[in-house]
Amino acid sequence: MKNIVIGQYIPGKGLFYRMDPRTKIISVITLMIAIFLLGSIPQLLVAFSVCAVMMWVGNIPVKRVIRGMKPLIILLLFTFFFQIFFNKEGKLLLDEVMHVTVVSVLGIVLWTILWRLLARIGKFKTVLLLAYIMGIFVLFRFLPFGYSFTTFRFAIYEKGIEMSIFVIIRLVIIISLSTVLTLTTKPTDLTQGLESLMRPLKIIGIRSEDFALIISISLRYIPTILDEAFKIMAAQASRGADFAEGKLKDKVKQVISLLVPMFIIAFKRSEDLADAIESRNFVPGKPRTRIHELRFGWTDIGVGIFTLAALALTIVLKVIG
Amino acid sequence: MAIHFQHVSYQYPSGSYQFYQAINDISLSIPSQGEMIAIVGQTGSGKSTLAQHMNALLFPSSGCVDIFGSTIRQKRDKKISYNHLRKHVGLVFQFPEYQLFEETVQKDIMFGPMNFKISAADAAVLAQKAIVQVGLDETYLKRNPFNLSGGEKKRVSIAGILALDPDILVLDEPTSGLDPKGKSQMMELFTAIQKQTDKTIIIITHDMDLVYRYMDRVIVMHEGRLIRDESPDRLFHRKNLAELHLDYPETISVLAAIKAQFSLDIDIYQKDMDAALVELRRAVGK
């Protein structure tokens, strides 16, 4: 039993699971456009609550969505600090002198060590990271002792805070929307949805069915290829190529000893697959029926109307304000 | 004892991919000298998992494996060089495609020894010896491994491990995919190595004829457990092999069929054609 979750799809029930993937894709894109048209924090907060309600209605576990944001915490932090540092408009809220001295630098070093030690525990990594960053500021501010290398001014303006909150809420909403999409849509359905939406590209000579087939075959082989990679690594490890150890020079050889067999196997596989597919009457470009047919339902119509209304509303708001 | 399993169990880490079958409470001793051991059992019984514990590719979930003095437990021990153990216990996998990667056969065979800090010059000599050992001549050294036939690739992959001169040799289905002549050539090779160097050779196989003719000891795996560890003679004298999803060697089953059909007094436990013929003639002549 191999349980490989590709992407973030987790089987479940609810509003979003019932929808046609095409509606979901278009809705997500439309809503993202709508979000970008909003101009103020209150507007964003309304959008945020609407999203939250949507997720509640659709039975989406909030924990999963939050988990989906964890990898992007760095991005969020970067955005936050970017706005704080570079936005110098509005009222001055905070004006501190930061001292880079022997003592404060030493303090930073010790604080960093403490952070890494605590991080080993494994839990609360995000919280620890935030605490670590706050601690850096505190230490620079409150330890003006010893030889001073330099000082710098750390100023926070009202607009800076406002913009950073604004951008972060916007990012959070967008990430949540795409998480809901990948959470509730099987990769194969997503592929089929994209294929259907991209059919008009036939005009410029691109056949979306071919791409869809390529993608679905690739998805099918991910577990197989992973399995083979492990087997190859085991076979090479038996010859002394321990992937965990070794200098850089050795590493290059080790990687080659893994990649070459993988490529050779992949080429053989494509030859065999081509034969198999052709022998089963596949003709590129010829129309095919489908075992899974995408069908719109009332849910799709409802969500579609909602999305269009949201977009219209945001356009109006933009034009007015 | 060179390799000693003590109550070893292995389960794949939960939540990850199941590439290995579980094994359960295996206790087993492999001497460093002189045995030809077969590991048999149906697909999924844990044979490969067991083999990969022998050269520390896998660590037991519980219990421990002693390999030439190093004790392998679930937790990684910084003092043990696991990589080094693989020079002492050489494991050849079933499919050469997972192993061959160099431009020439010689370079590929040299890969193993050079990973263990043997100089290129010395490794080249080892490659020369190894290629001849597996029954291919030296002209193969300059050839591209990907242009070889299935049987030739198999031999090159075995040569790659022989070049390490391991103390114990473990091979996963070394004769599968070979024609009958190739099969016996391969088995003669292993028997020769075993006789000349007195090393222990462990072979995972489905071929019961091979087991009966060439092996001293059979380990039977079934659903992750070790259920028999005895001589081939003892194993094949048992009546219930079908329950263990095992076949009898051809000599035994054919002679048994003749015995049943003609009600002859035949000793069905013959290991090869000549012996079977002699015994058959004797029984028929009465």
Next chain:
Amino acid sequence: MSYIEVKDLSFSYTGKRMILKDISLSIEKGEWVAILGHNGSGKSTLAKAMVGLLEPNQGTIAYDGVVLTNDTAYDIRKKVGIVFQNPDNQFVGVTVRDDIAFGMENLMVPQKQMLEMIDFYSEKVGMKDFLDKEPSTLSGGQKQRVAIAGILAMQTQVIIFDEATSMLDPYARRDLIEYIQKLNQEGITVIMITHDINEAMYANRLVILKDGTIFSDGDKWSLFKQPEIFENSHLELPFSLKLAAALDDSLPEEKAVKDFLWQSISNT
């Protein structure tokens, strides 16, 4: 005229070395023909040529009177299917259901009908409980069964097995062959490419290829009486027949055992 007519077929990849030389073969509906040969004898090439994956340099292959060409290949492929050696490299679908559907999708079978066929044929090969399973969870033997279901679902009457059991373990191999036996009894024409004599024993007719030509073609009984044929073809007799060949015909007791051994080879 036979259902399948191969006439003077010659093929070469490079133009220098002929892989197949003047192969002529006639196969009737419902037959089970084993095509035996050593590695490099051309048997896989013959199999691929017979489904139009390779274009012959010379000669023709005809199904029910229709010669196989680029234009007729599409229709002929509705009549003949091929199961390849590597169970993984012919499994196209993300699930069992999708894979069985693949061929039918190519034939523009309407969805409702596809679902019925999948139900029926998955049951027939014993894989009905696995319809939603991914191929990475299946054994080699199971994947081969799915391949068979996919071919049967296209209403194919001839199935070529190109070393379809060689990557399976002995039990899965026996399982699959016994299933193929059932199919043949139901009327499916079976062409089995193999290098394993024990497998070939299930057929009644053995065609032995050697170096690209037909070395021998006939029913297995007459072949066994001529062990030299096997020797010269680089194949080896199964144990029971080697034993039989060593026995003395002139001694009645030994002859009785000899006949018994030949009988037991029929396997049905």
